[in-house]
Amino acid sequence: MAILISPTPRAGAISAAAMLSTWLDAGELAVLGVATGSSPSSLYEELVRGGHPFLSELTVFALDEYLGLPPGHSESYRSVINREIAIPFHLDQSRVHVPGEGAPEAYEAAIVEHFGVDVQLLGIGSNGHIGFNEPGSRFDSRTRQVALAESTRVANARFFNSLGEVPTHAVTQGIGTILDARRLLVLAFGATKASAVAAALEGPLTEDLPASALRDHSDVTWILDTAAAERLSPAALQVDFERSSHPRTVGGAS
Ligand code: F6R
Numbered sequence: 631m632a633i634l635i636s637p638t639p640r641a642g643a644i645s646a647a648a649m650l651s652t653w654l655d656a657g658e659l660a661v662l663g664v665a666t667g668s669s670p671s672s673l674y675e676e677l678v679r680g681g682h683p684f685l686s687e688l689t690v691f692a693l694d695e696y697l698g699l700p701p702g703h704s705e706s707y708r709s710v711i712n713r714e715i716a717i718p719f720h721l722d723q724s725r726v727h728v729p730g731e732g733a734p735e736a737y738e739a740a741i742v743e744h745f746g747v748d749v750q751l752l753g754i755g756s757n758g759h760i761g762f763n764e765p766g767s768r769f770d771s772r773t774r775q776v777a778l779a780e781s782t783r784v785a786n787a788r789f790f791n792s793l794g795e796v797p798t799h800a801v802t803q804g805i806g807t808i809l810d811a812r813r814l815l816v817l818a819f820g821a822t823k824a825s826a827v828a829a830a831l832e833g834p835l836t837e838d839l840p841a842s843a844l845r846d847h848s849d850v851t852w853i854l855d856t857a858a859a860e861r862l863s864p865a866a867l868q869v870d871f872e873r874s875s876h877p878r879t880v881g882g883a884s
Contacts, residue, residue, distance in 0.1 A: 771804030
């Protein structure tokens, strides 16, 4: 596991884009698992700014999608992915997969048909969710319908006109599905994520904190800003909270 602490979210996005570009150059990234929300949006901008020639050859699988929004709603994750990824990356629509548009089993099968996800991008909820796997989700869960935690609906109300408009349910890749990806890149910025980040990296492995499951993965990089990292212990970083743009390897974690 590696932890990269960047001075700002934008610097974190630039570092993440550089990592993805390296993997694209090396032929190690053809299938990208994409997250929506605030955390990865600057990363997508940086990738487009970099103009990597292979961007349009990516196949993308979304983590999750709301249920119950009218077709074409601007905040459906299909719409967000079109706006932030498919159009700017010049992706053919056949390369863009979003759950909830068919059976969950068919979504899992489509991932397998593409030989799995090479790099899965993740944000983290302030309650520790990944995808829409809310606290209590099993670590071996697969793509399925879920109810959103009230705190998630409140957090995401900023994208809607009112809390009442935020869907109550969603379809999400399961934690087991996420852990099947060959590499994980987790982005967390801001003080509202600090407790969840510390619990995920240093607390118990527990279904109460879904992101703690990421410690079971053999290739995960956390990209944090200083605010999101502020509750990590010096031991976790193996440094005395020195701010650094170099990745820190957390000893003992796999
Ligand atoms: C979005 C997703 C969620 C978000 C998380 C953080 O596709 O799966 O887990 O990554 O809620 O959201 P932001 O980045 O908006 O703080």
